[in-house]
Amino acid sequence: xxxxxxxxxxxxxxxxxxxxxxxxxxxxLLNILxxxxxLDEANTENVxxxxxxxxxxNKMRExxxxxxxxxxxxxxxxxxxxxxYFKGPKVRD
Amino acid sequence: xxVTIGLEVHVQLxxxxxxxxxxxxxxxxxEPNTHTCPVCLGLPGSLPVLNKKAxxxxxxxxxxxNCDIANEMQFHRKNYFYPDxxxxxxxxxxxxxxxxxxxxxxxxxxxxxxxxxHLEEDPGRLVHPPxxxxxxxxxxxxxxxxxxxxTKPDMDSPQEARSFLKKIRETLEFLDIFDGSLDGAMRCDxxxxxxGGGRAEVKNISSYKGAEKALSYEITRQKNLLRxxxxxxxxxxxxxxxxxxxxxMREKEQEHDxxxxxxxxxxxxxxxxxxINSIKEKLPELPExxxxxxxxxxxxTKDQAKSLTxxxxxxxxxxxxxxQVNPKKTATWVTDSLMGELNYRDQSLSESNMNKQKFIYIxxxxxxxxxxxxxxxxxxxxxxxEGGHPKEIIKQKDFKAIKSQNxxxxxxxxLEKNSEAVEDYIKGKEEAINYLVGQVxxxxxxxxxxxxxxxKLQKILEGYDG
Ligand SMILES: [Zn+2]
Numbered sequence: 338x339x340x341x342x343x344x345x346x347x348x349x350x351x352x353x354x355x356x357x358x359x360x361x362x363x364x365x366l367l368n369i370l371x372x373x374x375x376l377d378e379a380n381t382e383n384v385x386x387x388x389x390x391x392x393x394x395n396k397m398r399e400x401x402x403x404x405x406x407x408x409x410x411x412x413x414x415x416x417x418x419x420x421x422y423f424k425g426p427k428v429r430d
Numbered sequence: 431x432x433v434t435i436g437l438e439v440h441v442q443l444x445x446x447x448x449x450x451x452x453x454x455x456x457x458x459x460x461e462p463n464t465h466t467c468p469v470c471l472g473l474p475g476s477l478p479v480l481n482k483k484a485x486x487x488x489x490x491x492x493x494x495x496n497c498d499i500a501n502e503m504q505f506h507r508k509n510y511f512y513p514d515x516x517x518x519x520x521x522x523x524x525x526x527x528x529x530x531x532x533x534x535x536x537x538x539x540x541x542x543x544x545x546x547x548h549l550e551e552d553p554g555r556l557v558h559p560p561x562x563x564x565x566x567x568x569x570x571x572x573x574x575x576x577x578x579x580x581t582k583p584d585m586d587s588p589q590e591a592r593s594f595l596k597k598i599r600e601t602l603e604f605l606d607i608f609d610g611s612l613d614g615a616m617r618c619d620x621x622x623x624x625x626g627g628g629r630a631e632v633k634n635i636s637s638y639k640g641a642e643k644a645l646s647y648e649i650t651r652q653k654n655l656l657r658x659x660x661x662x663x664x665x666x667x668x669x670x671x672x673x674x675x676x677x678x679m680r681e682k683e684q685e686h687d688x689x690x691x692x693x694x695x696x697x698x699x700x701x702x703x704x705x706i707n708s709i710k711e712k713l714p715e716l717p718e719x720x721x722x723x724x725x726x727x728x729x730x731t732k733d734q735a736k737s738l739t740x741x742x743x744x745x746x747x748x749x750x751x752x753x754q755v756n757p758k759k760t761a762t763w764v765t766d767s768l769m770g771e772l773n774y775r776d777q778s779l780s781e782s783n784m785n786k787q788k789f790i791y792i793x794x795x796x797x798x799x800x801x802x803x804x805x806x807x808x809x810x811x812x813x814x815x816e817g818g819h820p821k822e823i824i825k826q827k828d829f830k831a832i833k834s835q836n837x838x839x840x841x842x843x844x845l846e847k848n849s850e851a852v853e854d855y856i857k858g859k860e861e862a863i864n865y866l867v868g869q870v871x872x873x874x875x876x877x878x879x880x881x882x883x884x885x886k887l888q889k890i891l892e893g894y895d896g
Binding site: 345349351388389391393394395396397398399400401402403404405406407408411412414419420421422423424425426427428 | 445446447452453454461462463464465466467468471473479480481482483484485504509511512513556557558562563564565566567568569687689692694696697698699700
């Protein structure tokens, strides 16, 4: 695993990784990848892919409007509300 | 030079509540962040629950677009980092979409294949105040159900892309699952390439006109590059609606690294054949079927049947009026006069001042000879421009057709004034009568019926002769 790969993964995860931490991350990530190799050893030829451990299907709700948050509650956790909006850094130039 | 176009169309489905929570979808007339909850704000610990209606609407759309509907489908997380997505991912469908392998036929009988359709959540809305160094976010739209329709690259002109979008709108509106008149209810991305060049993906198209303009611009741009022997890069471009051009988008490589994985909070959805069939049976009459029925049922032309079925509102308007007034007359007045006047004003029937009662009144007055065709047209224009009821307009504007007795008087007056034309006619110059009819029409300001006038004139002039 090269440095670029670790930096890319960190970047996608929005993690700031310092130069000195790179080798630690490398070891940890390689451990995880090794584990996937182990999983690959299992014979899954006739096993359908699983995406859920629970065998639940069709859990759905009716199309009804219920109680919504008022504006004040919606913005309660925001450190930066403005005029009823969430405010953030400019994302388009 | 061969042009290849494929579209990815996003349409909002008309459910009352959002795709994964019970918040309302009526964000357009609302204050920002007033239709939210922990689910659509992406707060930790909240869990999505799928809206049954969205699956039903999606299935209806899939059937109308002749797709194979999946018996089992799944949702995935599409990960990307942008503030319009509070969770840091969008819940969408990936390798197990709602429908696949559909097709739709355009009016010219051109077949456009549909690769897939799937459900996903609409992101929030970003506001960029001019000159501000920040962006504002409104999550009212976050979680509104979207149906994405992906075509195969089967279109070969901007006009065809526009026809396709219109067809999609028409079809989904007939199903009552979509309202194309709502701002931003239909958005699309287009893939376009020319023979021998790379493919450009144009984003941010939000209207039919926009689609046609963006694609025409792209064709010119790519043609010019190829002509000069330059390479057409494979890239994503942004359509600037106000300037009608496309611009290259600076994009980071990682934007395409979506790391899809199955949404663990949403169980699998199974649709049995019985369920799909029961939805199929409930499908309302689609434009194509309606067109055929109109042709069979009413004595109207092919073109009229086609025009009358371009929207559900229009089709119902015609059909309901036809129960009271002659269908043939109704079809003519709706397609020739009303639709022409609406187009001229860039209005749609539903947003105009015209309604069934008013139109029936006009057609009945016309049938009874109380107004002339010219008068009827003037009344229609008046209603579209200023509103009002035809009964009042006829009174106020003096649009009443001239009474037979009065017309006789006027004709005699005109004949006295134009003895030369009368003599010409008697001498056998038959065109002279046209001049006389014209004189009567202008004297009555169009309130006389040309055919009646001609008949009366002929009768009187024959008397002169004898
Ligand atoms: Zn919500």
